[in-house]
Amino acid sequence: MFLRPFKVNAAPIRVKLLTADDALGTRLKQGFAPEQRYKLEVSRNSAIEAAALPNVCADCTVLVIDVDSRNAQEATSLETITGAAGGQAPVIVMSDDLGSAAVRRLLHLQIADWLPRQASPTDLQLACERATRAKETNGRARTAKCIAFYPVLGGVGNTTLTMASAFILARGRRQANSVCLIDLDLQSGTMADYLDLPPNLQLEDIAKTPERLDGQLLEVLLSRHASGIGLLAAPNSLNGLQLVGPDLIARLLDNAAAKFSNLVIDLPRQWLPWSESVLKGSDHFFVVTDLSVPGLRKARRIADELHRQFGVPLKGRVIVNKVGWLGSHGVKKNDAYEALGERLAGFVADGGSIVAQAHNRGVPLSELKRSSRLEKDLGTIVGP
Structure with missing residues (x-):
């Protein structure tokens, strides 16, 4: 946290x-x-x-x-x-x-x-x-809850789950600064496009002097969704991942935590020098995969590696996303149970066309369908 x-x-x-x-x-x-x-x-x-x-x-x-x-x-x-x-x-x-x-x-x-x-x-x-x-505060420090999502493969729906989690957390909350989405896939992130918002995080302007980043500057760098959710996202750049270091990421997250009660982070597939800071600062760090043999194998390896290198508990680490009603191309839920064991956090249903519609219109899934299986499944994992 x-x-x-x-x-x-x-x-x-x-x-x-x-x-x-x-x-x-x-x-x-x-x-x-x-x-x-x-x-x-x-x-x-x-x-x-x-x-x-x-x-x-x-x-x-x-x-x-x-x-x-x-x-x-x-x-x-x-x-x-x-x-x-x-x-x-x-x-x-x-x-x-x-x-x-x-x-x-x-x-x-x-x-x-x-x-x-x-x-x-x-x-x-x-x-x-x-x-x-x-x-x-006699040990009662105020903290911002942080959830991070890390994809094992491209196309597993990591950004969709990140955004859906933010809307779930923001549901029913009236505070202006309840939830902030943070897109740390600086090279190819799509969160700003999916929400139809401008990516205001100008990394080139602050990367050389991260100490300038404070609460006032953070407000300038934020984009605001109609739902009230804040967004920190940078314009895509081929060298975006090389622009930032651990100091800048630490300041960005600490200042976001000063303003918001909940941070929800979309991570890139690359493990970078600052990724460990996000891992250790997160209340929940989920590895996201799909219901495929390569995806399940890789998710298990990554969960084991996080446990071995950083002492992260194995239990409830992996979310299997895009799960069809009868499985996926011959791979069944039982196969995931067998492959992941205690690492499995849960299954999230394939949102299908409703996800594409929500992304095209820049709105939460619940605005198009009051009770989708995707949000129900995800809600049981990340909680309100």
């Missing part, structure tokens, strides 16, 4: 970094220098050395600790430091990698966040912002 930012306070966030790595300290210090909002103090101590220091978290808003997760002594020292912090300041851990045992230890210690050591200064600033706000 993406945190919905509060108004920025006048007081700066004082960040203390404990690290014995001079290169890491210097890189982050240089990245923090232009930002008046954040003040970074680098303490050249390892976790083991820092554990012996008195008042290690004195005079800081957030404590960041560089830890070698493979070193048992450093892991023990981390426990000592967090115990000494006693809730005075949220603790963020940086390390090269995390095994399952290390993840369990961090959960037990109630660490505010974890970042890889190669994380950018902007990533660390956003993590500090989230940790600070969570502490200010």
Whole structure:
């Protein structure tokens, strides 16, 4: 889930970094220098050395600790430091990698966040912002619900499901900023065309200086559907995927989360450097396929890969879309159950001609048919 930012306070966030790595300290210090909002103090101590220091978290808003997760002594020292912090300041851990045992230890210690050591200064600033706000609200930080859809093949109906989910979530909600659709298929996305809206997200203008992206600029970049749903979509570009980096995507999603209660994201088939950020920021991340042998096999492989690389649970990960009443070209629902097992989130009926009509007219399916099987099936998966 993406945190919905509060108004920025006048007081700066004082960040203390404990690290014995001079290169890491210097890189982050240089990245923090232009930002008046954040003040970074680098303490050249390892976790083991820092554990012996008195008042290690004195005079800081957030404590960041560089830890070698493979070193048992450093892991023990981390426990000592967090115990000494006693809730005075949220603790963020940086390390090269995390095994399952290390993840369990961090959960037990109630660490505010974890970042890889190669994380950018902007990533660390956003993590500090989230940790600070969570502490200010006694752990009850306001969040925007996020659902993301990732296609395993072209033509599986990923964009259709993304849009239909947004309309399902917006149904019955009167707030002006209830739901935002975000088309991150920057090269060949069709969401703006399907909704008959202008793609106002001008990536070339903001890609070089992502720090300019704030709530005011986001409002300019938004398109608004007659239903009240917001849309963030860029004009298609052959080099659209190369224009953006993790910093820009992080700022885009965090600012969208500040304005909207629900984010619904359409992802491209390519796995990009920023895709992991979307995965980890999503409440629900669905792999979308169709009822075909190649589609089911690929969906299983991708679900397994997400589980292996990022620890994403297998259960309820895959949506099988475009399912005919009697199956599809000889492939039956039972075949999907057998191929996917617990990975299966559910089946969504083939919308047929009504989907094409809705896309041509830029309207939700429910405007053409009050109760379609597609929306019924999808509603049971994504919920209202």
